[in-house]
Amino acid sequence: KNEVEQSPQNLTAQEGEFITINCSYSVGISALHWLQQHPGGGIVSLFMLSSGKKKHGRLIATINIQEKHSSLHITASHPRDSAVYICAVRGGTDKLIFGTGTRLQVFP
Amino acid sequence: DAGVTQSPTHLIKTRGQQVTLRCSPKSGHDTVSWYQQALGQGPQFIFQYYEEEERQRGNFPDRFSGHQFPNYSSELNVNALLLGDSALYLCASSLGHSGNTIYFGEGSWLTVV
Numbered sequence: 500k501n502e503v504e505q506s507p508q509n510l511t512a513q514e515g516e517f518i519t520i521n522c523s524y525s526v527g528i529s530a531l532h533w534l535q536q537h538p539g540g541g542i543v544s545l546f547m548l549s550s551g552k553k554k555h556g557r558l559i560a561t562i563n564i565q566e567k568h569s570s571l572h573i574t575a576s577h578p579r580d581s582a583v584y585i586c587a588v589r590g591g592t593d594k595l596i597f598g599t600g601t602r603l604q605v606f607p
Numbered sequence: 608d609a610g611v612t613q614s615p616t617h618l619i620k621t622r623g624q625q626v627t628l629r630c631s632p633k634s635g636h637d638t639v640s641w642y643q644q645a646l647g648q649g650p651q652f653i654f655q656y657y658e659e660e661e662r663q664r665g666n667f668p669d670r671f672s673g674h675q676f677p678n679y680s681s682e683l684n685v686n687a688l689l690l691g692d693s694a695l696y697l698c699a700s701s702l703g704h705s706g707n708t709i710y711f712g713e714g715s716w717l718t719v720v
Contacts, residue, residue, distance in 0.1 A: 503649075532709065534711075539713065540644075540695050540697075540713055540714040540716065541711060541712065541713035541714060542650075542697065542699075542711035542714075543711070544708055544709055544710065544711070547708055547709075585649060585650075587649075587650075593638070593640075593655060593662070593663060594640065594652040594655060594663055594665065595640070595642075595650075595652060595699075595709070596652070597642075597649030597650045597651070598649050599647075599648055599649045600649055
């Protein structure tokens with residue numbers, strides 16, 4: 500079993516829909532990152548969370564430390580949101596442990 | 608301000624050859640980590656450099672080695688390339704320890720034939 504599990508693996512949506520991507524982890528963490536990866540390969544950091552909730556534009560990330568679970572929400576989705584969204588956790592050491600990602604496609 | 612830059616962006620090597628990938632961290636960052644991402648998979652941690660020393664290492668064989676220079680730039684070297692080394696190699700930089708945001712480069716696509 501992977502230390503970081505994401506669901507769903509693939510997600511399609513119509514423009515304007517509300518989207519939720521989930522992440523569960525089994526290790527103790529100091530922080531959790533939500534990342535976005537476009538087909539070219541580069542990764543952009545969206546959020547770094549250690550507790551509670553963060554919001555940036557149409558993106559919202561929440562984390563429940565007790566339940567070892569985090570969610571990434573996208574409101575009013577748009578085709579330009581199409582990408583792979585990756586959850587990564589930072590444990591007691593500095594290295595990141597990644598989930599396998601959720602491939603999101605938003606259609607007009 | 609340039610972010611994390613990696614070179615080359617794409618390269619093709621033959622089995623048994625050696626490859627060197629390069630990374631310049633974001634300005635002011637002193638910590639560089641390298642990750643390998645196989646197609647369809649999440650990135651896997653290779654190693655991390657801080658103050659020119661390898662601080663941590665993931666489950667990769669000794670064929671994978673690295674270096675960090677005084678200006679904090681870093682190299683990843685892979686010897687005796689195998690077909691399975693074909694992947695996207697990502698460099699990430701941060702400042703100091705675990706409380707800070709990580710910035711990623713665009714990656715180097717390595718194909719071993």
